[in-house]
Amino acid sequence: MAGLFSRSARARDDEDIAPENAPLCPIAASDVARRVELLDSFEAAGLGWFWATDAQGRLIYLSETAAEKLGWTDGEAIGKPLGELFTPEKDEDPDKAERPLAFLLSARNSISQLNVRLAVEGQEVWWEIAGKPQFDEKERFTGYRGSAKDITVSRESQKDAERLAQYDSLTGLANRHRMTKRLTATLKAYRNSKRACALLMLDLDRFKQVNDTLGHPAGDELLKQVAARLGRIVGTKGEIGRLGGDEFQVMLPDIDDRGALGDLSQRLIQMISQPYSINGARAIIGTSVGIAIAPYDGLDTEELVKAADLALYAAKGGGRGQYRFYSSDLKDGAKHRRQVEEDLRDALENNQLSMHYQPLVCAKTHTVKCCEALMRWEHPERGTISPAVFIPVAEEIGIIKKMGEWALNEVCRQAMEWPVELRVAVNVSAVQFAHDDFPQVVKNALTNSGLSPERLELEITESVFLGDTGRAQRIFKELKDLNIRLALDDFGTGYSSLSYLRTAPFDKIKIDQSFVRGATEDGNNNAAILSAIVSLAGALNMETVAEGVEAKDELDLVTQRGATLIQGYIFSRPMPNEDFLERLADGKLKYDPKGPAKYRADRxxxxxxxxxxxxxxxxxxxxxxxxxxxxxxxxxxxxxxxxxxxxxxxxxxxxxxxxxxxxxxxxxxxxxxxxxxxxxxxxxxxxxxxxxxxxxxxxxxxxxxxxxxxxxMAERMGAASQKKFVEIEVGSPAPGTSY
Missing domain, CATH: 2.40.10 (Thrombin, subunit H)
Structure with missing residues (x-):
């Protein structure tokens, strides 16, 4: 291809080269030949290239070295519209948005440092181009004259550096900086277009146990696997980020349906809670999810993130393995929870805690065979505080071990006073179970009270398997060596795995009340699930307890399906030890079912x-x-x-x-x-x-x-509106009721 700048001067033979002491001869502006030679050498060295178009935007010149590098020969590119050779860069950052090449050319604007991708098949080639429109003496447009340089290598290096700055090096997910930047840009754009955006905050439950028991490399591998599972569920619906540690964030554009968000959150919880294989070891964790939606819960990034954080805090406070939507009430809830923290530390010393007992009756005879011990807190000012509120707080502030030890000793002591040798079941927190001295605590409670080990039953949820399952098996063995009984509580929820039943020495399975609810309704699969659990337990020589039975049709169903024991309001609510002791002393061991004839949706x-x-x-x-x-x-x-x-x-x-x-x-x-x-x-x-x-x-x-x-509706519902119905004043609720 002929050069744009015709050479009129050539290099002389070596003998004609001027000696070193020859006088200085600058290149003058009028010395066209030497200036053209300079530009030719610039092209030949590959330091940069030149291009030119005619008035119709067709390429009339491209540096020969540039064409050769791209594999274009015999003037292949000449005559093609410039827009067909270059594709302008598309940057996802709206702050970097540039006017496209086609616009610049049609408007005859100057082009400055525009990154374009060349339309070269099978190659990733990027140039930085510049150019200026040219006009003749009559101001008629004659085309463009411009320069170009290859930036492929430097661009890749820049992209790598930008990626390191925006993505988490461990998981490959967006980091906190990128998520904040993306969320800010999205909320700003969506505010103008009247669109919604949901934000999910997640952190992992029991992740610290994995780090402590299996080591930090195992923790890193676990985070990678969690990131992969998140990606499989969220897919292209949103962007996932790791904010640091075990905190994750999911941004979901154009979603404000809380039903869909709740379903997605539940899938995330279930998927993340499935077992992990890490270097031959088995680990199980969980997660909690907080959900906030713009513009409902916040307009800007700070406001929305704070709302999602409060929702996550509430989810963790509710027992973990749960999701929560943000509501304005959570601000008051967080304040209330801090007060619960302060008061709970003194509750044990001030004798505000007590144990209540709920009977477990034989499905066939309706006589009591066992009872479950349940902790209650009677606050001197706020009345009864639910265990669903104070137990998670106790776990988080580190006093659950002390409370659990007190409960074991109290239950064993009180059970020794009963005139009937009933078994008594005590709930064990996963945090309490995780301490190496837990078997010794149980042994001390039995020794101090004199209670027969066969009468003590520990109810353990599947969350005890979170973290190092091998360690859990060692504790199980030590407990069984004491001759006590073990029950798997809330079976079928949370972190369910049949391998628990294969490896852990349980004597009883408690069927969660969620499988009892609605089991009598047409088309509900809970009845089939009940049958399956009972059959499985029977094959493993385990008892089954149907929890939460309230209606007579539910009682008939779980009895027909073969449950061993029944627990629920249909027979008795939990009662203080004094009331339970009095009933036992009177020989009232049989309970009559009392409840509605049929189950109806929870009201x-x-x-x-x-x-x-x-x-x-x-x-x-x-x-x-x-x-x-x-x-x-x-x-x-x-x-x-x-x-x-x-x-x-x-x-x-x-x-x-x-x-x-x-x-x-x-x-x-x-x-x-x-x-x-x-x-x-x-x-x-x-x-x-x-x-x-x-x-x-x-x-x-x-x-x-x-x-x-x-x-x-302020304008439509004015004082002059004609009301069709008569309003009456409704009495206040009972003291202590909130509304």
Whole structure:
């Protein structure tokens, strides 16, 4: 290919070269020949290349060395439009977005340091190009003249450096810096386009045990496997990051359906909780998940991350292996939890803890065969505090070992006072079980009380297998050497694995109440699962306990399916030792079933003031109970059957409902769409009032207030609205009830 700059001067033979002491001869601007020679040598050395186009954008020149390097021969590129040879760089960072080459050429703008990829098959070649439009003496556009240089190697090095700065070197996931940057850019863009973005915060439960027992290399390998599992579940739906340690974050654009997010979180928990094989060792961990959604729970990165952190904190506080959605109540909950921490340290010394007992009765005779010891905390100011609240706190602040030791001694001492030699089961925390001296603690409790080892039963959840399973087996052996009994609690939930039953010496399996609930309903698979668990236990010579039996049809079912023992409110609630002792002393060993004839969907008793919307009117009512499919409300007189209403459950949660039962001031309503689990014991709606709707109503864009619907409807629901129903005042709840 002929050079763009014709050579009119050639190098002379060696003998014609000027001597070293020849006078200086600068290249003048008018010395065209020597200037062209200089540019030719620049091209030949590969330091840079030149290109030119005509007025139609077709290539009329490309440095010969450049064409040769790309394998283009015989003027192959000449005549092609420049846009077909170069593909502009696409950067995912919106802050680096550049105007495309096609725009620059059509607008006849100058091109400066534009990175382009060459359309060369089978090669990854990148150039940095520059160019200026040319015009003749009549200001007519004649084409471009430009330069280029190969930046393939330097670009790859830069990309590697950028990747190291943005990605976690261990797992390959985005690091904290990148996740923050991406989340910030996404939230900013989505705010303008009125879109939603969910953020999931995760950390691993019991990861420290793996590090401590198997070593840090094993911990690193475990984190890699966790990252791979996260990737398989999340896929292309979002971006995953490792923030450091055992903390992970998942950003999910365009998702605000809390039902879908709850299902995804549950899959993440189940997948991460499956066993891991690490250098021949077996390890099991768990995870907790906190969920926040923009713009509902926060508009900017800091606000949304804080909301997701609070939700994660609540999930861990609820017992781990759970997910939680953010709600404004969690701010108060975190404050309450800190108060629980402070007060719990003094609860044991101040005799605020006690043991209650719930009987386990024979499925055939309904006589008590065993009982479960359950810890209770009666706070002098706040009344009864649920074990679901204080046990996780005790584990986290490190006093569960002391509390567990007290419970073992107290139960053994009290059981010795019973006139009947019943077995008694004591729950064991996974944290308590993890201490090497736990078998000795059990032995001391038996020795000090004089209780026969055969009467003591330890209920252990599958979470004790988290971490080093070999160590767990050693503790099991030491416990069985004491001749006590072992029960696997809550079987079928959390970290289930049949290998536990193969290797651990359990005497009993407790079937979690979640498999009893709904088992009598048509199309529910729980009945089949019950049969399978009972058959499995029978083959292994183990007893089975059906937990949480409340209705008579449930009792009939679990009895027919072969459960050995029954536990639940249908026979008795947990009772203080004094009441249990009195019943035993009176010889009342048989329990009569007392409960509803049939199971119905869980209907949680509440006393909560909510809003009810009918047409353009808003009423204040009290919700007495709540289930996934409906609620009972009180506060409106004589509402006709079939009336369509909307229950405002707070926090932007609106439930469309139909009145199915009505008597006086009480109505039973059925929801158009079932509520979903909030990850705890509560229920919530899939969707909420969007902050964008509030903004459209003339309010500033902000995260959801407690009562956003009233902001939207403020003008429509004026004082002059004609209400169709009469409101009445509903009495206050019993003392100590919160709403």
């Amino acid at each position: 949680k008793t509440v006393f909560r003031r909510i809003g009810l919307i009918h047409e353009d009117s808003r009423y204040k009512v009290v919700m007495r109970n709540l289930s996934k499919t409906g609620a009972m409300i009180e506060g409106l007189l004589d509402v006709p059957l079939g009336t369509q209403v909307v229950l405002d459950l707070g926090g932007g949660q609106l439930a469309v409902a139909t009145v199915r039962r009505s008597k006086g001031a009480t109505q039973g309503v059925e929801f158009e769409q079932p509520l979903i689990s909030d990850g705890a014991d509560g229920l919530c709606t899939r969707h909420r009032v969007s902050p964008y709707q509030i903004e459209a109503a003339g309010r500033p864009l902000a995260a959801l207030p407690h009562d956003p619907y009233s902001l939207i």
